[in-house]
Amino acid sequence: MSVKYRYSSKVDRLQSSAVRDSLKMALGRESISLAGDLPAEELLPLDAVKEAAGRVFRSGNGALQYDLTEGYLPLREQLCGRLAAKGMTIDPDDMILTGGSRPAIDLIVRALTEPGSVVLVENPTCLTSLQVFHLNGLQVIPVESDKDGMMMEDAERLIRRHKPALVYVVPNFGNPTARVWTAQRRRGLVECCRRHGVLIVEDDPYGELKFDAKARFPTLFSIEGQVSGGCVLYTSTFSKSVAPALQTGWVMGDRNVIRMITKAKQAADPEPGTLDQRILDQLLRHFPLDIHLRKIGKLYRQRMQHMQTLLREQELSGVSWIEPQGGMFLWLELPDGLDAEALLRCAVMKGVTFVPGSPFYALEPKRNTARLNFTSTSRDQMTVGIARLADAISEFTARS
Amino acid sequence: MSVKYRYSSKVDRLQSSAVRDSLKMALGRESISLAGDLPAEELLPLDAVKEAAGRVFRSGNGALQYDLTEGYLPLREQLCGRLAAKGMTIDPDDMILTGGSRPAIDLIVRALTEPGSVVLVENPTCLTSLQVFHLNGLQVIPVESDKDGMMMEDAERLIRRHKPALVYVVPNFGNPTARVWTAQRRRGLVECCRRHGVLIVEDDPYGELKFDAKARFPTLFSIEGQVSGGCVLYTSTFSKSVAPALQTGWVMGDRNVIRMITKAKQAADPEPGTLDQRILDQLLRHFPLDIHLRKIGKLYRQRMQHMQTLLREQELSGVSWIEPQGGMFLWLELPDGLDAEALLRCAVMKGVTFVPGSPFYALEPKRNTARLNFTSTSRDQMTVGIARLADAISEFTARS
Structure with a gap:
C-alpha cells in the first residue's frame, strides 16, 4: 500500500x-x-555587519551556543534604550526577540488565539499576515478603512459584534497601501479597544523608513501609555532598517502576555541560536543607525x-x-x-x-x-x- | 475597562x-x-565559522538579503552530496532547510496534521517534540518500547486502532534514553507503516554523534528506499554536529510533502534571511566535518x-x-x-x-x-x- x-x-x-x-x-x-x-x-551595511561579526567571534566559542528563548539580553537592553528615546519606556523582561516580523505575528497568534478566533484587520492589509492568520485557522474580518486608517465607527461596531481576540493594524506606511494613520484614528482605536478590553497588535516594520526624518508618528503603544495591563502589543523588526539576513524582530507589551508568547516559542523553538542577535547587538553599539x-x-x-x-x-x-x-x-x-x-x-x-x-x-x-x-x-x-x-x-x- | x-x-x-x-x-x-x-x-569550530563568515561577507551585499523559503540552494546541493555518501539519494527539491531541528518538527506537524490528529511516539521520547505536538493540539500516544526501539506488536496494534497521522521516532541515540534501534526494528517499522500507508517522521539530530566512527546505523529513510511516495520523512540538524548558533536543520522526503511544508513555512516565515545557511555552506566547503x-x-x-x-x-x-x-x-x-x-x-x-x-x-x-x-x-x-x-x-x- x-x-x-x-x-x-x-x-x-x-x-x-x-x-x-x-x-x-x-x-x-x-x-x-x-x-x-x-x-x-x-x-x-555590509562593512558594519562584518565588523560586528568580527567582534562577536572574538568574544569566544560561547557565541556559537544556544541562548535563552527570550533572546540575547544585551540586545534587548540596547533596544530598550533606543525605544526610550522614542518615548516608549519598556523593560527587557517585557520583550521577546523573534526571528523577524512574520514569526513574531505567528507567535502572537499561537499564544493568544484559538482556531476560529476573530481578528479584525485594516482593509486591505498585509498579505503575509493574512496568511499567518489563515495558517492558524483564524476568522479574519476587515474593518472599513480609508487613507487615514480604520474607520472608527465600523471598528467599534465589529468589536461589539465579534468580540475579536485581536485587532491587527500597521499604522505606519503599511503594506500594501503605505497609508499613515492620523493621530486621531490612532487615539480613537486605542480608546475603543481599551473600552472593550480588546488587544491591539501594532505591527510596525516600516516605521523607521520615513521620508521626512523630522516627521513624528506616535505609536499606538505610546498612546496607550500602559505596558502592564495595556491594550497594545507592539512588534517591529530590524529586517528593513538594518538587514533582512539578520532575521531579528521583537514583540513588547504586558509581561504576562510576553511570558505566554515565550511559552509558545519554547515549544516551537526552545533554544534558538542567537548569532544574528549577537551581531546585531555589536552593530548597534558602533554603527550610527x-x-x-x-x-x-x-x-x-x-x-x-x-x-x-x-x-x-x-x-x-x-x-x-x-x-x-x-x-x-x-x-x-x-x-x-x-x-x-x-x-x-x-x-x-x-x-x-x-x-x-x-x-x-x-x-x-x-x-x-x-x-x-x-x-x-x-x-x-x-x-x-x-x-x-x-x-x-x-x-x-x-x-x- | x-x-x-x-x-x-x-x-x-x-x-x-x-x-x-x-x-x-x-x-x-x-x-x-x-x-x-x-x-x-x-x-x-569558531575559527572555521569565522573564516566561512569572512568568505560570505566578501561575496557582497546580497548575503544580507532575503532568500527562498526552501533555503539557500548551494547548501541544499552540498547536503545532498553528503547524504549520497551515506546512501541517501536525494534531490535538492526534495528538501527544505529550517531554523533547526525543533522548527522542522513544528513545520511537519503544521503541514500534515489537524488538531486532534494522533501521533505515535516511543516511550519515553523527546520532551521538546512532545511540546511541539501539544502546541499543535495533537493526541500523543506512546508505543511500548524497550532498549531496541518500539515494540512492533504494539506499534501495529496502535496503528490499526488509531490510524495515526504520524509515527515519530528517533532511532539513533534518542533524547532521553540514547537508545539505538536494532536493524530489525527499523525494518519492522518501515514495513509496518508502508503496509498501513502511515508516514514516519525520523528525527535524527544525534546520528552523527556516534562513539564508534565505524559503526553503521541504517536510517529508516534509506531502508524505505523510495523518496517519492515513500513512508519516511527524515529530519536532522547541524546544531549538534557543527554549532547551535547556526540554526540550520532540514527535512527531506516526498516532493509533494516538502511542498506542503514549504507552504506552511511560507505563511509563517515567508522570506527568511539565510546568513546562517550561507556561513554553513562556506564552512562545509572547507572544513573537514x-x-x-x-x-x-x-x-x-x-x-x-x-x-x-x-x-x-x-x-x-x-x-x-x-x-x-x-x-x-x-x-x-x-x-x-x-x-x-x-x-x-x-x-x-x-x-x-x-x-x-x-x-x-x-x-x-x-x-x-x-x-x-x-x-x-x-x-x-x-x-x-x-x-x-x-x-x-x-x-x-x-x-x-
Whole structure:
C-alpha cells in the first residue's frame, strides 16, 4: 500500500503567495521586478555587519551556543534604550526577540488565539499576515478603512459584534497601501479597544523608513501609555532598517502576555541560536543607525518620486495613487474593471512584474489595485519598468 | 475597562519545560549542570565559522538579503552530496532547510496534521517534540518500547486502532534514553507503516554523534528506499554536529510533502534571511566535518565513560543504566519509589542539576528516571557533580 499523504486542511487551503508566484513567473526572463519587498541592496551595511561579526567571534566559542528563548539580553537592553528615546519606556523582561516580523505575528497568534478566533484587520492589509492568520485557522474580518486608517465607527461596531481576540493594524506606511494613520484614528482605536478590553497588535516594520526624518508618528503603544495591563502589543523588526539576513524582530507589551508568547516559542523553538542577535547587538553599539536610516529615507523618497514622475508622464487615465510618506510601496488604483491579475500576466510578457492587490483583501477584493515596490530597482530599471507597465495598462484600456 | 488577556488553551496547558526550570533553579548558585543539552563548547569550530563568515561577507551585499523559503540552494546541493555518501539519494527539491531541528518538527506537524490528529511516539521520547505536538493540539500516544526501539506488536496494534497521522521516532541515540534501534526494528517499522500507508517522521539530530566512527546505523529513510511516495520523512540538524548558533536543520522526503511544508513555512516565515545557511555552506566547503565529528565522538565517549566510572564507584544500589553508543545523554533508572522530581530539589541544594524523566513520557511517567548530560561538563566538574548527585540519592534511599 502506498502512502496517502494527508495534509492539514488549513495549509492546503492557503493560497500560494501572489508575490512569490509573480516572482517565479518572471524568473529566467529579462524582467524588471516591481513586485518584491527587498530593501535597496546597495545600502545594506555590509562593512558594519562584518565588523560586528568580527567582534562577536572574538568574544569566544560561547557565541556559537544556544541562548535563552527570550533572546540575547544585551540586545534587548540596547533596544530598550533606543525605544526610550522614542518615548516608549519598556523593560527587557517585557520583550521577546523573534526571528523577524512574520514569526513574531505567528507567535502572537499561537499564544493568544484559538482556531476560529476573530481578528479584525485594516482593509486591505498585509498579505503575509493574512496568511499567518489563515495558517492558524483564524476568522479574519476587515474593518472599513480609508487613507487615514480604520474607520472608527465600523471598528467599534465589529468589536461589539465579534468580540475579536485581536485587532491587527500597521499604522505606519503599511503594506500594501503605505497609508499613515492620523493621530486621531490612532487615539480613537486605542480608546475603543481599551473600552472593550480588546488587544491591539501594532505591527510596525516600516516605521523607521520615513521620508521626512523630522516627521513624528506616535505609536499606538505610546498612546496607550500602559505596558502592564495595556491594550497594545507592539512588534517591529530590524529586517528593513538594518538587514533582512539578520532575521531579528521583537514583540513588547504586558509581561504576562510576553511570558505566554515565550511559552509558545519554547515549544516551537526552545533554544534558538542567537548569532544574528549577537551581531546585531555589536552593530548597534558602533554603527550610527539613525544617520543610516536618514540615508535610506532619502534614497527611498527619491525613488518614490521618480516612480510618481514616470507614472504621471504616462498620462494613464483612471490610474491614481496617494503619495507615500514612507515605506516601500506605491498603491495603485487602476481603471474600473481592470483586473490586476490579468494585467500581471500581460505585464510579465512585456518584462515587468508587480503584485496584484486582490490577495491583500480579507474579503471582497478590489481587483483593480496593484502594489508597486520602489526600493529595490535603480533609476534606469524603474524607467523601463514603468514604461512596460504603462504599455500593458494601455493595452487593456484600449480594449475596453 | 482593563484588558482581560485571553490565552490559547493549548499554550496555557503547556508545562514550562522541566529542563528550563531546573536550569533556572540553579542560576546564581555554584551549581554543576548535568541538565543541559549543550555541545562541548571547546569543540565548537569558531575559527572555521569565522573564516566561512569572512568568505560570505566578501561575496557582497546580497548575503544580507532575503532568500527562498526552501533555503539557500548551494547548501541544499552540498547536503545532498553528503547524504549520497551515506546512501541517501536525494534531490535538492526534495528538501527544505529550517531554523533547526525543533522548527522542522513544528513545520511537519503544521503541514500534515489537524488538531486532534494522533501521533505515535516511543516511550519515553523527546520532551521538546512532545511540546511541539501539544502546541499543535495533537493526541500523543506512546508505543511500548524497550532498549531496541518500539515494540512492533504494539506499534501495529496502535496503528490499526488509531490510524495515526504520524509515527515519530528517533532511532539513533534518542533524547532521553540514547537508545539505538536494532536493524530489525527499523525494518519492522518501515514495513509496518508502508503496509498501513502511515508516514514516519525520523528525527535524527544525534546520528552523527556516534562513539564508534565505524559503526553503521541504517536510517529508516534509506531502508524505505523510495523518496517519492515513500513512508519516511527524515529530519536532522547541524546544531549538534557543527554549532547551535547556526540554526540550520532540514527535512527531506516526498516532493509533494516538502511542498506542503514549504507552504506552511511560507505563511509563517515567508522570506527568511539565510546568513546562517550561507556561513554553513562556506564552512562545509572547507572544513573537514567528518574528522571533526570523530573528534567530537571521541571526547563524548571519554566523558560518558568517565560518568559511568563515577557512577559505578558510588555503588548506588538500585541505580542502573544502559551504556550509550552515542549522543549526549545517560538515562538513569533510580531505585523503585524514588521520585526524580523530589530528588532534583534535593540535588539543587547540593549544587547539581539534571532532568527528571517524567516529562519525557506522553502518559504514565516512570518517576524514578533521570536524564544526565555528559557532553558539556569537564572531567573535574563531572566528578564533583556525580558525587553530589550520589549524595542526594543516598539521602533518599537511606530514608526508605
